[in-house]
Amino acid sequence: MRTAIIGAGVAGLSAAYELEKSRKSGAPVEYTLYESRARVGGSISSEIVNGAVIEGGPDSFITEKPAAAELCRELGLGDQLTPSNDADRKTYIVVRNRLVPLPDGLMFLVPTKLVPTALTPLFSVKTKVRMALELLHPPRPAGHDESVAALVERHFGAEAVDRLADPLLSGIYGGDAAQLSARTVLPRLVEMEAKYGSLTRGMLAAHQQMRAKVGAARPAASGAPKAAGPRGIFTTLRGGLQQMVDALETRIEPAWVRRSTAVQALEKTARGWRVTANGSAEEFNAVIFASPAWAAGALLTPVDSVLGAELSGIPYSSSITVNLVYDEAQLGALPEGFGFLVPVSEGRAMLACTFVHRKFLGRTPPGKAVLRAFLGGMKNEALLTEPDETLVATVERELREILGTKAIPIAAKPEYAQVARWRRAMAQYAVGHQERMARIRERVAALPGLKLAGNAYDGIGIPDCIRLGRGAAKELVAALVEAQQLR
Numbered sequence: 001m002r003t004a005i006i007g008a009g010v011a012g013l014s015a016a017y018e019l020e021k022s023r024k025s026g027a028p029v030e031y032t033l034y035e036s037r038a039r040v041g042g043s044i045s046s047e048i049v050n051g052a053v054i055e056g057g058p059d060s061f062i063t064e065k066p067a068a069a070e071l072c073r074e075l076g077l078g079d080q081l082t083p084s085n086d087a088d089r090k091t092y093i094v095v096r097n098r099l100v101p102l103p104d105g106l107m108f109l110v111p112t113k114l115v116p117t118a119l120t121p122l123f124s125v126k127t128k129v130r131m132a133l134e135l136l137h138p139p140r141p142a143g144h145d146e147s148v149a150a151l152v153e154r155h156f157g158a159e160a161v162d163r164l165a166d167p168l169l170s171g172i173y174g175g176d177a178a179q180l181s182a183r184t185v186l187p188r189l190v191e192m193e194a195k196y197g198s199l200t201r202g203m204l205a206a207h208q209q210m211r212a213k214v215g216a217a218r219p220a221a222s223g224a225p226k227a228a229g230p231r232g233i234f235t236t237l238r239g240g241l242q243q244m245v246d247a248l249e250t251r252i253e254p255a256w257v258r259r260s261t262a263v264q265a266l267e268k269t270a271r272g273w274r275v276t277a278n279g280s281a282e283e284f285n286a287v288i289f290a291s292p293a294w295a296a297g298a299l300l301t302p303v304d305s306v307l308g309a310e311l312s313g314i315p316y317s318s319s320i321t322v323n324l325v326y327d328e329a330q331l332g333a334l335p336e337g338f339g340f341l342v343p344v345s346e347g348r349a350m351l352a353c354t355f356v357h358r359k360f361l362g363r364t365p366p367g368k369a370v371l372r373a374f375l376g377g378m379k380n381e382a383l384l385t386e387p388d389e390t391l392v393a394t395v396e397r398e399l400r401e402i403l404g405t406k407a408i409p410i411a412a413k414p415e416y417a418q419v420a421r422w423r424r425a426m427a428q429y430a431v432g433h434q435e436r437m438a439r440i441r442e443r444v445a446a447l448p449g450l451k452l453a454g455n456a457y458d459g460i461g462i463p464d465c466i467r468l469g470r471g472a473a474k475e476l477v478a479a480l481v482e483a484q485q486l487r
């Protein structure tokens, strides 16, 4: 079986790795991995500057989804897995240039603790009253999909959208709460609304159930073994996520990786697929699309115009990261915690800033501080055309305005600055995404040998991309084995 994999981000690399594993165990499998850029890894790109790990793209993955850590262990990187420093976890929201900590007891956008919610300066009295009355919401049967903003506003009011939902989601998806699908992005809240009415009551019930489960599962003897390895809410690799990309690259057949080779055309043939790249065509039995959906949509339109249009219709946002490495001696005291989020209503370029040296210990040398700003998103794409110097100067100015010149003195200059632009890199699960996916799955099922993987379909983060990439490859190998048995 000859498979073309289009796109060598983490999804495409994971698919190639899985096919290579099958090949090593004797399956008649060959693959070609096409990548339009000169380097593989897609959005994952880290470098080490004067001993500090600088992540241009993602900086970690969520620990709760196991696919990424599992892959890292398989790749021999288990000892490099590094948990987030949750003991120091504290996140602020910028409200009129002041840093306001997220109140204690906030779960998934839902306030669950009375006193911290009543005392926080994050919300007005009107919003707090609304949050208390939310406990009385009657159950609401799940109807049509709606935006996250509509769901949150119905329960907690517009201020909760502006100061909570929007900044948290633009920090994750570079997205806009008014466009993101509640059913896709916050399925648990949609279920809770149908069952309990009040999201606060739903969240408290879920929390209690979880505690009861953990209590029941807890070993009686104190000497019983603990779960393997350290755990934080997020996990990263000590030397940067690039370690995963590099390790994947060493596990796949180098001669079958084509860098700087964009796939230009795709045709369905009687026996499979014809892929054209660099002006020459090759025949394959199967194709795994691990490119962004907009690239897959353009290539698949001549094969199935309806499928092409559905894929092209998945919106994407662009973003920019600006990493600034400082000598800590030049800085004053930064606030405690991991960093802050900036609501769009603050009118700033920055959407978020992470104090990287605090979030993950051991990746920044002593005496250095790394501040990583996240800019752009659905509402500020124009920033992408600004020159690097302007973006760095904007971030430095906004950091001083938000953190104060005591923390970032006028004289403090970063000893290193990196700007990374990510054009149309992050899929947005817009209202109706599940219905769109059902239509896409139906069309794909009618095209034998075609698979889709990547962040546009069933999870935006690295673990989901790995799961989908490996899953696509496994499905192709399983179909091959089945066909051989039938012969």
Ligand SMILES: Cc1cc2nc3c(=O)[nH]c(=O)nc-3n(C[C@H](O)[C@H](O)[C@H](O)COP(=O)(O)OP(=O)(O)OC[C@H]3O[C@@H](n4cnc5c(N)ncnc54)[C@H](O)[C@@H]3O)c2cc1C
Pocket (backbone or CB within 6 Å): 006, 007, 008, 009, 010, 011, 012, 034, 035, 036, 037, 040, 041, 042, 043, 044, 056, 057, 058, 059, 060, 061, 062, 261, 262, 263, 264, 290, 291, 292, 295, 319, 320, 321, 422, 425, 426, 453, 454, 455, 456, 460, 461, 462, 463, 465
């Ligand atoms: C700034 C930023 C921060 C993020 N932070 C996090 C985070 O902290 N944690 C997390 O879990 N996730 C994060 N994400 C999301 C996560 O990084 C991505 O969803 C994931 O890496 C996407 O992997 P992918 O393989 O699906 O796509 P990509 O990485 O986009 O790879 C697709 C590849 O396809 C190639 N391609 C496109 N067209 C063609 C063609 N015609 N022929 C050949 N190749 C083609 C592209 O060049 C690209 O290399 C972040 C994303 C960004 C941009």
